[in-house]
Amino acid sequence: MKLFSKKDIMLAAALISAALILYLLLPSKAGTSASVLVNGQLYETLVLKKDCERHYEFSGYHYTVRVENGEIFVAEADCPDEICRKTGRISSSGTVIVCLPSGMVIKIDKTDEYDMLTY
């Protein structure tokens, strides 16, 4: 009695390749900078290589945004739902933190990743 039939091996191969494709498609590249936008307008750009802390007031709500270890997150917020704070840390290119009450969006910029810039 054979343990694996051709069909089973094919199934396993299909599952593995599906997992691989999924991995390749997922936004995994860490970004190098993040843009803070308010109602679609760029407010400022933060470099993710350097840790920093920013205090913002948008539409009367206050936010403390921190960059730590290449990740950015809303550390404190007094908006009604605090969904932005609960989103947690983001670092992958294309990912976002959204705060609907004030229209603030923090977006990891889709740049070609580089380790250092020469100029």
Place this chain on the structure above:
Amino acid sequence: MVDSSEKKAVQGSKKKLLYIIISLLLVAAVIAAVILSREKNNSYIIKSDFAMGSDITLCVYSADGGLCDKVFEAIHTLDSTISRNIQGSEVSNINSSGGEGVYAPVTCSLLEKTAVVTELSSGRFNPVCGVLTSLWDIGGSNQRLPLPDELSDAVIKSSYSLMTEHDGYITLGGGALLDLGAIGKGAACDAAADIIGDTPAILSVGGSVRTNGQKPDGSDWKIGIRDPLDKGSQALTLSVSSTKSISTSGSYEKYFTVEDKAYHHILDTSTGYPFESDIISATVICADGAVADALSTAVFASGTENAPEILSQSGAQGIIIDRDKNIYASEEIYDKVSSLADGYTLRVL
């Protein structure tokens, strides 16, 4: 007695279950391997400092945060040795010597290393340019367009032959002044590399970059070259696999404008004015940081036509960007260039 067909069915479903479990385990193993390989060896420390009038960023792939501080200390020490603006530095001692020989071993070794670049560039890279750089003071508080008389006087006082070196002593005559501004950042990268040792690291001193060793995850170091026509972004990415110094000189970085004419900071000691070059950004890749800095100035100043000769004579590679959005890369690194910005064309230098 169990019916044989029932037995088969039980066996069949057991078999199916086993397959599903094995398949799931395989998938889980692949996912786990992928996650582990992403996390593995990627812990690094990034620290920043300020010296030589430049931002310094150091990223070391090590848990030793103290290493960064030691590196910064070494850079500050070098700064206080070769800065012409710091009293008691070798260079300020030379500049205030009034023609007397001054013992300046660090300055001497830097000048010896880069003397070949002065020669290869027919004197276009000239560290005896202090009178001229002070006169223009580009980027400084006294920045202005000098008068023709002042310029011709500065040209006379900026002759490379006014400097002589022997056994660690430097003699500077004729009212000349030494200015190592063009090679300071690269020299800082070299000083840093001495401290970093074998630890994989990447360093930028005001845009002069040093890669140290190999990146632990096995990938290449990715160096972005700033887009000279759009300073907010990069013109291209260069992949570097080992220890290299990468330096860029350009007319876009420091300049001021008088009556619609832009005057950049790379000055020609034979005319007194900024170099007229078809190049707007010249990047040089070689082993030594100070030499890379000197070469990037030399290549920028010498133009596209003379660049290949200077580079090949020094065993260095280059990436040149001209006004017409052509990017010329040395053949050896042509295939290491990627992610070209919109409108740029890549050609072989």
